[in-house]
Amino acid sequence: MNIDKLTFEEAMAKLEEVVKDLEDENISLDSAMEKFEEGVKLSELCLKKLNEAEKKIEELTRTENGQLKVSKIDLKEDEGSLKN
Amino acid sequence: MDSSIPVGTKIYKVSELNFEIKSEIECAYSNIWIEGEITNFAYPNKKHMYFSLVDENSMIRVAMFENNCKNLIFNIENGLHVYINGYVSIYDKRSEYQIIAYNIIPVKKGSLLLAFEQLKEKLQCIGLFDENIKKPVPLLPSKIGVITSKGGAVIRDIIKILNKRYGNYHLILRNTPVQGSEASKEICKAIDELEEYKADVIIIARGGGSFEDLAPFNDEELAMRIFKCNVPVISGVGHQTDFTICDFVADKRAATPTHAAELAILNKKDETLKINKNSEKFLNLITQKLSSYKRELRSLKERKIFNRPETILNSLWQEYDDMNEDLKNKYKNLIKLNKSKFKITSAKASLINIKRRISSNRVNLNNTFVFLKNNCSFVFTFKKNNLKILLEKTSFYNPANILKRGFSIVKNKKTDKIVKSINDISIDELALILLKDGFIESKVMSKSPGSINER
Numbered sequence: 001m002n003i004d005k006l007t008f009e010e011a012m013a014k015l016e017e018v019v020k021d022l023e024d025e026n027i028s029l030d031s032a033m034e035k036f037e038e039g040v041k042l043s044e045l046c047l048k049k050l051n052e053a054e055k056k057i058e059e060l061t062r063t064e065n066g067q068l069k070v071s072k073i074d075l076k077e078d079e080g081s082l083k084n
Numbered sequence: 085m086d087s088s089i090p091v092g093t094k095i096y097k098v099s100e101l102n103f104e105i106k107s108e109i110e111c112a113y114s115n116i117w118i119e120g121e122i123t124n125f126a127y128p129n130k131k132h133m134y135f136s137l138v139d140e141n142s143m144i145r146v147a148m149f150e151n152n153c154k155n156l157i158f159n160i161e162n163g164l165h166v167y168i169n170g171y172v173s174i175y176d177k178r179s180e181y182q183i184i185a186y187n188i189i190p191v192k193k194g195s196l197l198l199a200f201e202q203l204k205e206k207l208q209c210i211g212l213f214d215e216n217i218k219k220p221v222p223l224l225p226s227k228i229g230v231i232t233s234k235g236g237a238v239i240r241d242i243i244k245i246l247n248k249r250y251g252n253y254h255l256i257l258r259n260t261p262v263q264g265s266e267a268s269k270e271i272c273k274a275i276d277e278l279e280e281y282k283a284d285v286i287i288i289a290r291g292g293g294s295f296e297d298l299a300p301f302n303d304e305e306l307a308m309r310i311f312k313c314n315v316p317v318i319s320g321v322g323h324q325t326d327f328t329i330c331d332f333v334a335d336k337r338a339a340t341p342t343h344a345a346e347l348a349i350l351n352k353k354d355e356t357l358k359i360n361k362n363s364e365k366f367l368n369l370i371t372q373k374l375s376s377y378k379r380e381l382r383s384l385k386e387r388k389i390f391n392r393p394e395t396i397l398n399s400l401w402q403e404y405d406d407m408n409e410d411l412k413n414k415y416k417n418l419i420k421l422n423k424s425k426f427k428i429t430s431a432k433a434s435l436i437n438i439k440r441r442i443s444s445n446r447v448n449l450n451n452t453f454v455f456l457k458n459n460c461s462f463v464f465t466f467k468k469n470n471l472k473i474l475l476e477k478t479s480f481y482n483p484a485n486i487l488k489r490g491f492s493i494v495k496n497k498k499t500d501k502i503v504k505s506i507n508d509i510s511i512d513e514l515a516l517i518l519l520k521d522g523f524i525e526s527k528v529m530s531k532s533p534g535s536i537n538e539r
Contacts, residue, residue: 022369
């Protein structure tokens with residue numbers, strides 16, 4: 001299984017599976033160790049996916065020659081509701 | 085009856101009369117409102133509408149021409165109770181009077197609401213709202229497209245929620261009007277562009293407003309565009325109580341724009357907690373598993389075979405000795421038996437016969453012996469290393485080796501027993517002192533008690 005190619009949802013589902021597999025008392029030591037390693041990789045991947053993106057707020061427009069263009073915009077939260 | 089027409093009487097031609105009546109009527113009923121129920125509705129080629137308007141007792145024909153038909157926002161259907169604004173005219177060819185309608189409005193509810201209900205029913209019938217065709221909304225979209233007005237409060241509310249839930253999100257705003265006649269077309273275009281830009285989810289949002297204000301979100305074209313969109317769409321239009329066609333056709337309906345933002349991305353804190361909980365769980369599980377294996381290993385290690393192999397070997401030796409003894413006894417008995425048999429049958433038996441019997445018994449014995457030996461050698465192979473250690477130990481304690489290291493053995497010459505105590509030999513008795521290369525005969529001169537440690 002290529003763990004790096006999983007989506008966040010898939011990785012989370014796999015992580016739950018690992019826990020379930022390890023809860024099985026009849027699992028052999030070898031496969032338990034294998035599952036454990038998989039679990040470590042999966043939780044690392046999930047955490048990485050949660051934190052890898054960079055915050056960006058952009059506006060999408062179409063230029064006159066039909067090209068899509070994104071430009072950063074500065075939109076603050078609503079001033080009124082920010083004060084809390 | 086008089087057959088002549090009085091002089092000067094006006095004689096109408098048919099069309100002339102019709103024209104005159106038409107002018108009169110059209111002048112008298114040039115702008116009227118009439119109420120009734122629609123029947124016999126026909127709309128050939130979607131150009132002009134023809135139907136009858138009826139009440140309990142009477143009926144009148146109604147025509148509505150193309151220009152006016154186009155302005156109707158709801159569909160005309162039989163049974164609809166309506167007010168019609170128009171004028172009365174004559175259809176000269178049949179001398180039939182009828183109403184030419186400018187506008188039709190429903191009696192029971194507003195046109196917009198009726199139009200909304202009709203569109204909703206139509207789209208529902210063709211399956212646009214089916215739950216099983218709705219696309220799942222990703223938990224962790226890398227690009228969140230938002231269609232709303234850049235100047236409104238909605239986009240700021242959405243940003244606020246995203247900041248709270250996730251922080252490092254990527255939002256792409258496509259600014260559109262959210263009200264007025266151009267809004268739905270612009271929103272369709274915005275969907276095209278966000279789809280092209282490969283957004284992972286699209287939020288269509290607008291704050292609350294009147295039913296008229298929300299009209300752009302009840303547009304059939306927009307509904308079809310959302311339906312065909314490859315990217316999952318979340319609709320957050322108006323307040324909790326507002327429903328729009330956009331809400332029904334979207335993959336997820338949010339009650340408010342704020343709610344739409346909540347549906348668009350997972351809550352990082354919750355999700356991190358979930359990951360950590362799972363990690364903790366499997367860490368605990370593997371630790372448990374390992375310690376149970378450790379326990380098992382420890383109890384194995386504590387078993388005699390690993391801990392004190394010589395005890396097992398000793399018992400095997402003992403077993404071997406027992407068997408050997410047993411064998412010897414059997415052999416003796418056999419010889420005895422043969423001897424007694426020989427006595428009884430001495431007359432008949434020949435020496436050769438006896439010899440043969442004995443040798444055959446010997447073969448048996450030998451086989452048994454070899455079998456035993458093999459069994460023992462199996463044990464030896466099995467525990468070769470331990471045996472080696474044992475042998476080394478044994479050689480350490482071998483008396484010959486002890487002598488090599490400078491010790492000597494004293495024997496009482498008379499009794500030939502090892503002198504372990506001063507009581508084992510008397511004065512003037514002869515003692516043999518065994519050394520590594522021979523022995524010395526000596527005589528006991530005197531004895532004095534005491535421990536070696538006291539010297």
